[in-house]
Amino acid sequence: MTITITAFERSPDGGKGLARDTRVRWALEETNQPYDVRLVSFAAMKEPAHLALHPFGQIPTYEEGDLALFETGAIVFHIAQQHACLLPEDPAARARATTWMFAALNTVEPPILDLTIARIVEADKPWSQARLPLVAERIRTRLNQLSARLGDADWLDGAFSAADLLMVSVLLRLRMSGILDEYPTLAAYVARGEARPAYQRAFGAQLTVNAAAPMAG
């Protein structure tokens, strides 16, 4: 059954791989599944046809026959459930990996997204610069805890799993800020993720789209 995902016609990051379709592409590459991509413009994302697929008007979405999913975490989980290379089959190990999937998206990512709000969404507000150190401190609290738990392990819980795929993707958002480099073990963890051939293919695929798109503005 053909899998079709959606992605930005023109990603706001210009192809740095931070748009969330990269996460889904990565999961599909790890599990060796071919997929089609339908590109959507910012205008189309807010129109009824796309909102029927994604009630919050975002990308990516996932279609496979009659099944239509949105929300990156859920799409990656759906893919991972069917492939032991992304979620262990042992029920306890699977529950722990699922825990780390939620932790990546619900505990580690929110303060990181707040940096985007402070830096970009509220860039023109008088408090923007003054808020940045507070936001960065909340991120460091999480990274301290995460690096303490990871220790010198390669991955969060034994073998590479969908939890690492999501956690690495979340941490990648920090690279430009320099904060990630304050945590050498986490920077090395992210580099291990990026070095995976499946990540490289996913990154390359999204880059091809964005390199082909005319520059914004």
Added chain:
Amino acid sequence: MTITITAFERSPDGGKGLARDTRVRWALEETNQPYDVRLVSFAAMKEPAHLALHPFGQIPTYEEGDLALFETGAIVFHIAQQHACLLPEDPAARARATTWMFAALNTVEPPILDLTIARIVEADKPWSQARLPLVAERIRTRLNQLSARLGDADWLDGAFSAADLLMVSVLLRLRMSGILDEYPTLAAYVARGEARPAYQRAFGAQLTVNAAAPMAG
């Protein structure tokens, strides 16, 4: 096998049910499972024994024999997977419910938590009041989309599921702000969740703990 969860010795909300153990209690009540509660102080949450269970030093945690989980979404998912009353058995319906679980925690909750940051964490900052309308607008964007999708349905996707349990819990955080009341269909949706006997038992159980605790300060 005995299930043990952790909860605040003294919840910051004084028993309004907004601490995340209420979500886990609710799932356990919907599935008619007895559970023990171990109360932890703020100091104990940052100590090695608790960090071994929860690397981010939060509550709730979940222990069942040798299995130890953290992260509310993952705990609720673990409970729900074993009981059709919280996750449908049909694979497509289950994938859709999982999508809504992630949407509640990763798309709807972050702007709502930002209101807590603006109102409480950054209450003493000079920008606190000026930021509130921006944060509220980001919440309204999500609530507009959510209410458009819910329409006049009772629950997000057919029967009540773990997705509704999480979405109602997330929306409950908004009640004090008055924003929820701007959306009558969402306010009614939350009220339907609160009216469930399992929610009532969960709410009552956390209230008993907090009513018994001496007042802070």
